[in-house]
Structures are given as C-alpha cells and as structure tokens.
Amino acid sequence: MASARDAEEAAADKPAGPDKRRMILDAAVVAFAKRGFHACRVSDIADEANVAYGLVYHYFRSKDEVLDTLFLERWNVLLEVITEIDHQTLPARDKLYAIASFIVDSYRHDPDLMKVIIVEVTRAANSFGRTHLTAIREAYALIAGIVEKAQADGSFRDAVTPGFAALAFYGAIEQVLTGWIFDMLPRGDEEFDQAKAFIVETICGGLDAAAIHGTIGRPPEPSDRMGR
Amino acid sequence: MASARDAEEAAADKPAGPDKRRMILDAAVVAFAKRGFHACRVSDIADEANVAYGLVYHYFRSKDEVLDTLFLERWNVLLEVITEIDHQTLPARDKLYAIASFIVDSYRHDPDLMKVIIVEVTRAANSFGRTHLTAIREAYALIAGIVEKAQADGSFRDAVTPGFAALAFYGAIEQVLTGWIFDMLPRGDEEFDQAKAFIVETICGGLDAAAIHGTIGRPPEPSDRMGR
DNA sequence: CCCCGGACTGACTGGTCAGTCAACTGGAGA
DNA sequence: TCTCCAGTTGACTGACCAGTCAGTCCGGGG
Structure with missing residues (x-):
C-alpha cells in the first residue's frame, strides 16, 4: 500500500x-x-x-480531485481485498463474513475516512456517486459472484438473484456504518465484532424461526395505502 | 392526505x-x-x-425549509402507515412485506420525491439527516418493535437484536431504491414487485441452504488485512 | 370610489469561496 | 557564487447565489 x-x-x-x-x-x-x-x-x-x-x-487540480483521490485510494484496496477473499477456498458464508469484517474494521481503524467515502461518494447520487459508479458496481459484482457460486454448489439457496443478495448484504453493512456515523448505534470493539456476526447472520441465516428453505413464500396481499 | x-x-x-x-x-x-x-x-x-x-x-423562510417540508410531509405518512400495519393482526413477515411494499410503491409512484428524501435527508449525515434524526429513528423503532414481538412469540428467532434486524431490513430497502436511483437496477412493475418479495425473503428467509436455526454460528477466524 | 392587505414580482445586495498568480525560499548542481 | 526550479505562500478576483425589498396587482369591504 x-x-x-x-x-x-x-x-x-x-x-x-x-x-x-x-x-x-x-x-x-x-x-x-x-x-x-x-x-x-x-x-x-x-x-x-x-x-x-x-x-x-x-x-x-481541484477540491473535487482531493475527494476523488481519497475515495479511489481506499476503494481500490477494498476491491483487492474482496478479490483476494474470493480466491480463497472458504464457504461462501465465511467469505461474506471476511468482507463484512474488513469493512467494519476499516471503519474502526479510520471512521472519518469511511464516513467521507460513504456519505460523500457511495451514497451521493447527484455528485461523486455518479462519477464513481463503475468502481462501486465492481464491488457489487464481486460479492454477487460469491453468492452465485454458492448457489451453484448448493450451499446457498437460489430464492433471490445473486445481484440482489449482494445489494442487500452491502446495504446492511452500509446501514450499520451509517448507524455509527449518525451516532444512532453504540460504538466499541465489542459492538464492532457483534455487528460483523449480526450482518452475516441476518443475511445468511434469516429471521424466520421455521424457514422452509427451498420454496419462496408467495407474497401476501399488498397494502393498498398510497399517499401524496 | x-x-x-x-x-x-x-x-x-x-x-x-x-x-x-x-x-x-x-x-x-x-x-x-x-x-x-x-x-x-x-x-x-x-x-x-x-x-x-x-x-x-x-x-x-428559506431553501432549507422547502426540503424540510417535503421530507416531513412524506415521512409522517410513512410513520403512520407503519404504525397502522403494526396494529393489524398479521404474521411479522407479512408486516415487513407490507412495509417494504409501501416504500417500494412510494418510489414507483413518485421516484423523484423518494430520491430527494433518501439522498438529501435520510443518508445525508452532515446536513438534513442530522436535523431529522429523531423522525428517522422513529421508523427504526417501529420496525424493531415488530421484530421484537415476533421474537417474543417465537415466530422469529432471536439470533440478532430487534434494532439490528430493523437496520438491516430498512438498509436493504434503501439500497434497492438507491440501485434504481443510480440506474444500476432495471425499473418496471415486475421489478418493483420482485424487489418487495426479495427484500423480505432475504431478510426473513436468509441465504443459507441448510440454516440450522436456533444456534448462532460462531464467527470464523477474521481476516487480518488492515490497510491504509 | 378608495383603501387595505395578501399575493406576487424580479432586480439587487452582501457574503462566500474556488481557483489564480506573482512572489518568496532553500537546496542542488554548475 | 550564481542559477534554477520544485515547493511553498496567501492576497486577490470573479462568479455565483441565498435572501431582501421596494414596488405592482387585484379583490373585497367600507
């Protein structure tokens, strides 16, 4: 580095x-x-x-270039790490844990940097998010690849598409970081480690006590409330 | 309304x-x-x-007040709807589906409004997100309440805290909307309905094919990569 | 008929910054 | 010793824009 x-x-x-x-x-x-x-x-x-x-x-050259540099410097590390994790022979669940772990540890190590990256780039649809969309998509694609392989070998069921699972997984991570950024969630070594486990547990294990895996439950009748 | x-x-x-x-x-x-x-x-x-x-x-009074008005107008509807859904006698999973449904339909109905709310308020940690934090937390608390009751009656397992599940659930929804906002995801009636089912399926059903529900898997050894 | 006051107009002001630039410094080489 | 130049400085400029305000318009009440 x-x-x-x-x-x-x-x-x-x-x-x-x-x-x-x-x-x-x-x-x-x-x-x-x-x-x-x-x-x-x-x-x-x-x-x-x-x-x-x-x-x-x-x-x-400009104030923008400072942010661009900051973002790319760190995002490329993330991309490398995910690739590296993916190349190991590990259950998909452990790979996801390693990814969540790396991102949470990145926050633990330098909360300001992660805050800037998330708030100013990753979630800024009208400014830097757009200009770095390709790099952001790459991360999703990598995660989706992990899920896809796991579905192919049967260790993950295929109730949802890999792309969607990647979205939910990364979304959960970012939301947790956002919780810390907003001071909504307590911070601390214990909380960080718990968060890693919880993220993976939620996304991989699900909430249902009696999950009849393999069949996708048909959606219940939708609510009709539509406002505005 | x-x-x-x-x-x-x-x-x-x-x-x-x-x-x-x-x-x-x-x-x-x-x-x-x-x-x-x-x-x-x-x-x-x-x-x-x-x-x-x-x-x-x-x-x-100001440009800010315009955004504040826009946000509160809509967020209060969301809060009402969630409360209303919660008061119905429905399995927790169906309640979550109804919530996801309402938010996705809100986007379908007025994508610009939802884009503004998410990008400029809900995810803007340095500006409006801070000022509306209380309102935002209310939504989380409501969702967490649904999960908590489901855990109490045994329909959801308690591997993760209700607050955390709420975070992951809402995070997944926002990430999907963000996918549409960024033009990363295809839009269309079919996609919208699929998204609702996928969100609930991912969060409730999980990814694992053989989820041994009831026991929380001890985390695998963490990756030691730490950069910057 | 006139007056009042709320709705409405848009030129203007004051303050704020991103970016420029002319000038300075100090060390390395000739 | 004298260049030379990368690195460094900070005052300045030009553009931009939120918010103001003096004034117009119009309908209703006296």
Missing part, C-alpha cells in the same frame, strides 16, 4: 519527511468528515494540514 | 386553483432530484414552478 511512499522517503533520507501531499489528504479526511464536502472550504483543509492555501492547488 | 387542500379549494371555489405553494413544493422535488439540493438554485425551483423567484420566500 504505502510502498511508493516508503521508497520515496528512504531515497530522500528524511526522518519524518512531511510529505505535504499526504498531509493534505489526511487533513481533507478530517475536514470533510467534520463538516461535509460542500460545507468544507479549501481553507479548512489547508488549515487542518498546517499548510498554505495555495499548496492544495499545487498537488491537486 | 390532500383533504386540507381539497377543502380549501372547494371553499375558494376556484376550478383549478393554482395553489402556488403546492406548485413550488412539487417543482422543488423535480429540481432537487435533477441536480441535488446543493447544486439546485432557488431560481431553478421558481422556474420549474413557473413562479417568480420571490414567491418562494413568500411561502418558505
């Missing part, structure tokens, strides 16, 4: 080379997380990084 | 009384959906409503 940076630092022989670009990126995470991308001024980033305003524009 | 408006119109005896306030609200939905709240200018709303700029400020 940080190998390029390590090499550069070693070559430059600076004990704790400031690496202003990195400082700006890290400061941007804090600033974006605190006030949100729109409300955050470029001067907030510069201040947080203890760096002159103009330097941000030395390293990045 | 629109009874207050009907009464007003009847009293005023206007054949198609413009009701500019409503026109502004409806125009705002279109404008916010198209460009997002931040990128949308107040003049966009006024233009869309065929109304003078200043009139927006005659009916609303």
Whole structure:
C-alpha cells in the first residue's frame, strides 16, 4: 500500500519527511468528515494540514480531485481485498463474513475516512456517486459472484438473484456504518465484532424461526395505502 | 392526505386553483432530484414552478425549509402507515412485506420525491439527516418493535437484536431504491414487485441452504488485512 | 370610489469561496 | 557564487447565489 511512499522517503533520507501531499489528504479526511464536502472550504483543509492555501492547488487540480483521490485510494484496496477473499477456498458464508469484517474494521481503524467515502461518494447520487459508479458496481459484482457460486454448489439457496443478495448484504453493512456515523448505534470493539456476526447472520441465516428453505413464500396481499 | 387542500379549494371555489405553494413544493422535488439540493438554485425551483423567484420566500423562510417540508410531509405518512400495519393482526413477515411494499410503491409512484428524501435527508449525515434524526429513528423503532414481538412469540428467532434486524431490513430497502436511483437496477412493475418479495425473503428467509436455526454460528477466524 | 392587505414580482445586495498568480525560499548542481 | 526550479505562500478576483425589498396587482369591504 504505502510502498511508493516508503521508497520515496528512504531515497530522500528524511526522518519524518512531511510529505505535504499526504498531509493534505489526511487533513481533507478530517475536514470533510467534520463538516461535509460542500460545507468544507479549501481553507479548512489547508488549515487542518498546517499548510498554505495555495499548496492544495499545487498537488491537486481541484477540491473535487482531493475527494476523488481519497475515495479511489481506499476503494481500490477494498476491491483487492474482496478479490483476494474470493480466491480463497472458504464457504461462501465465511467469505461474506471476511468482507463484512474488513469493512467494519476499516471503519474502526479510520471512521472519518469511511464516513467521507460513504456519505460523500457511495451514497451521493447527484455528485461523486455518479462519477464513481463503475468502481462501486465492481464491488457489487464481486460479492454477487460469491453468492452465485454458492448457489451453484448448493450451499446457498437460489430464492433471490445473486445481484440482489449482494445489494442487500452491502446495504446492511452500509446501514450499520451509517448507524455509527449518525451516532444512532453504540460504538466499541465489542459492538464492532457483534455487528460483523449480526450482518452475516441476518443475511445468511434469516429471521424466520421455521424457514422452509427451498420454496419462496408467495407474497401476501399488498397494502393498498398510497399517499401524496 | 390532500383533504386540507381539497377543502380549501372547494371553499375558494376556484376550478383549478393554482395553489402556488403546492406548485413550488412539487417543482422543488423535480429540481432537487435533477441536480441535488446543493447544486439546485432557488431560481431553478421558481422556474420549474413557473413562479417568480420571490414567491418562494413568500411561502418558505428559506431553501432549507422547502426540503424540510417535503421530507416531513412524506415521512409522517410513512410513520403512520407503519404504525397502522403494526396494529393489524398479521404474521411479522407479512408486516415487513407490507412495509417494504409501501416504500417500494412510494418510489414507483413518485421516484423523484423518494430520491430527494433518501439522498438529501435520510443518508445525508452532515446536513438534513442530522436535523431529522429523531423522525428517522422513529421508523427504526417501529420496525424493531415488530421484530421484537415476533421474537417474543417465537415466530422469529432471536439470533440478532430487534434494532439490528430493523437496520438491516430498512438498509436493504434503501439500497434497492438507491440501485434504481443510480440506474444500476432495471425499473418496471415486475421489478418493483420482485424487489418487495426479495427484500423480505432475504431478510426473513436468509441465504443459507441448510440454516440450522436456533444456534448462532460462531464467527470464523477474521481476516487480518488492515490497510491504509 | 378608495383603501387595505395578501399575493406576487424580479432586480439587487452582501457574503462566500474556488481557483489564480506573482512572489518568496532553500537546496542542488554548475 | 550564481542559477534554477520544485515547493511553498496567501492576497486577490470573479462568479455565483441565498435572501431582501421596494414596488405592482387585484379583490373585497367600507
């Protein structure tokens, strides 16, 4: 991950080379997380990084590019990790657990970064979400692939399509992170680990006490309430 | 729902009384959906409503108040509907289906409104999401209550807490809507109805082919990958 | 007939920022 | 010593836009 940076630092022989670009990126995470991308001024980033305003524009073409960089840097790691997990020989359920685990741990490790990624990109349908749609879809496709294989070998039933299962799985994860981001859910090592288990349990095990697996229950009559 | 408006119109005896306030609200939905709240200018709303700029400020104190109104108007309906569903004597699974159904149908009926509510409020941790947190939590609490009762009477197993199940359930719904909002998922009457069934099936029935319900599977060893 | 007040209009103001740029610094090489 | 230039600085500009306000229009009551 940080190998390029390590090499550069070693070559430059600076004990704790400031690496202003990195400082700006890290400061941007804090600033974006605190006030949100729109409300955050470029001067907030510069201040947080203890760096002159103009330097941000030395390293990045625009405020947008700072967020893009932050997102892609991390999302590519996620994509790599999922791919790697998928290549292991593991029950699908364990693969999903490993993925949930990685994402939850990412939040535990750097809540601000994950908050920014989720709130400003992954869920921002009118701005960055659109521009990074391809990368986001890739994650879904990877998860769907895991489900599909499990359905093929019979370890998952095929009551729902793989794409749909991927959506629900990732949706549950993001919703839990959102719960933490909004301070709706208690945070703590115990809660984080419990969340991983609960996510997988909910999506894989289901809620029904007597699940007659294999047959999809025909939907009950729909409610007719339609407002507005 | 629109009874207050009907009464007003009847009293005023206007054949198609413009009701500019409503026109502004409806125009705002279109404008916010198209460009997002931040990128949308107040003049966009006024233009869309065929109304003078200043009139927006005659009916609303600020641009924010327009969104607040839009959100609360609809969210209160949702809260009412969930409460009503909960009061019926129905298996928990059917209650959840009715809720999913109502939300999906809300999207079917007015995709722009739901897009605005989800993107600009429900998932906006730094702006409106915070200010409407109480209302949002209410919906979770209602859903959690349904799960809790089902666990008490034994129709749902208690491998996960009610609050967590509510989170996953609502998260799955929102993620599906997000899929439509992002144009990641095909839209159509068939897809909408399938989605309702899939959401409930995923959350209630689970993915595992051989779910040994009643015992919570101990988590497999976690992945140690930790990046950044 | 006039007055009042609510509905309505849109030009204008004040403040806010993203992005620019001219200037400065310090170290490496000639 | 003198370039040179990447890295660095922060004052400044130009655009944009939420919100204001002075004023018009019109219907109803006196």
